[in-house]
Amino acid sequence: MQRKLTIQQLKNITLESQGLLRRSAFGKGKKAVLNALDHLGYLQIDTLSIVERAHHHTLWTRIPDYKTNYLDELVKEHQVFEYWFHAASYLPMKDFRFVLPRMLEVKQNESHYYNADPKMMLYIIDTIRAEGPKRARDFENETKKLGSWWNWKPAKIALERLFLQGDLMISERDGMQKTYDIAERVLPNDIDLTRPSSLEFAEYLVKTYLRAYGWTTVKQITHLKAGETIRKNVNDVLNALIEDDIIEKVTIEGYPSVYVLRDLVDRRITKIREEINLLSPFDNAIIHRDRVQQFFNFDYRIECYTPKEKRQYGYFCLPILFGNTFIGRVDCKAHRKNRQLELIHLHIEKQSIDFELWVEPFAEIIKKFAAFNGCNSIKLTLVSPLNNSLALLLNNIFCQYEAISAPIIAVPSSS
Known part of the structure; x- marks a missing residue:
């Protein structure tokens, strides 16, 4: 039963x-x-x-x-x-070992979407084996010397193909700049x-x-x-x-x-901390959209790939989790040059939850998130549905934060 x-x-x-x-x-x-x-x-x-x-x-x-x-x-x-x-x-x-089947599939599939030039692949493998780890840009000038058809695009395609089929692995990163090496030099001996x-x-x-x-x-x-x-x-x-x-x-x-x-x-989790989690659109907890909609009653889609005129909430909205309930989303952007985190659009969906219950933990997590993004000021641009009391309260909190953080830009009033 x-x-x-x-x-x-x-x-x-x-x-x-x-x-x-x-x-x-x-x-x-x-x-x-x-x-x-x-x-x-x-x-x-x-x-x-x-x-x-x-x-x-x-x-x-x-x-x-x-x-x-x-x-x-x-x-x-x-x-x-x-x-x-x-x-x-x-x-x-x-x-x-559990990625080996996909690597083999790529290697055996000549029509794979990374359909690289075999000569370029051999050149890259031989170069890395002889000279050590390389970044993609290390092949840019080298390949141009070898002839007009040896250009940047074929080198990049070859690197990605060699990576996907397991001949190369990423041995280190500097931000989004990847360094590739021969797989056997990256894998631990006991793997x-x-x-x-x-x-x-x-x-x-x-x-x-x-x-x-x-x-x-x-x-x-x-x-x-x-x-x-x-x-x-x-x-x-x-x-x-x-x-x-x-x-x-x-x-x-x-x-x-x-x-x-x-x-x-049989485990009963009865006490849920009334705290806010501000999630990435690609967070493991939110990535399976159908599951989240079905079991959490939260219809979430990232809109950065949607034409601007068709976006409902914003370019890069972050889901807002209060306890065990998704109460809304906020479209954010870190203006790093000015060290300002902008809340372009704060959209609250669970109107039945009194905002006074979550506004302080929300403001607190936003302040921490601003610091994480290297920002020391916060700008709230739009709240929907329109709630002047909520906007005013948040702006007051953020202004106090800026006074402590020596802001560069003052927070304007939100409409």
Whole structure:
């Protein structure tokens, strides 16, 4: 007989599993970064820098003393590597064998979208093997000397192809500038290079999602993974875990069946801290949009890829989580030259929650986020639905913050 859980229980389980209900859930310092990555399974990399990039933002949300150099150091120490999960990601080095099937797929697929010139690939491999790690820009001038068709674009395509098929790995980073090296020089000597079977790969996915979220669905596990084989293997793994009493299949009327870790089913998370989490659009907790809409009743889509005239909320909106409820979103931009964080559009959706309950923790997290982005002043431009009391209160708080922080730009009144 299947037991039942409430939506509130599922929300609490997944937010606690994500490290969003307890301060410093993964510890402190660089070790906490590795703990968080081991637990979450991956960390999506994003190149957009409207505010601090997504991979750093996601860790900062969970690790109060996080510093952006921690990730770069872990890559250089070969404890973390870069590859694809469902997108470009950081992954714990211990999971390297589970990217081998994709690497082999790329290598065997001549029509892959990174259809690189074989001569360029051989030139790059030979150069890096002989001369040591290289950045993409190191090949720009060199390739131009070899002939008019040896230009920057083919070199970049070749590097990406060699990276995706596993011949090269990223050995270190300086911001978004990547350094490539021969894979065997990056991989630790004791790393397991056994290619997993399709069933082992399914087990890896199932256990990753269960650990990171506390519960999962078949749809989430097989997201962006086509074919009946992966779906069958995932179901076989889930059924085996049920038989071993590791997970339970739980039903909620009107929702798809979910699979919950057994030791979390009877756990009651009753006290939720009334704090604000300001999430990246690519945060692990928000990245599966259908799941968030269905179980958290929060319809979130990032609009930076939407034409300006069709945007509803803004270019780069950050979801606002209050306790276990998404109360709205805020379109932010860090004006780094002026050291000002602008809240271009603060949109509050949960009007039933008195803003006096969340306004102070929201202001506090915004001040911390401004500092994280290297800003010492805050500008609030628009609040919707229109709420003059809320806008005035926030502006007063931000003005006090600026007085302490020696602001460059004063905060104007919000309309």
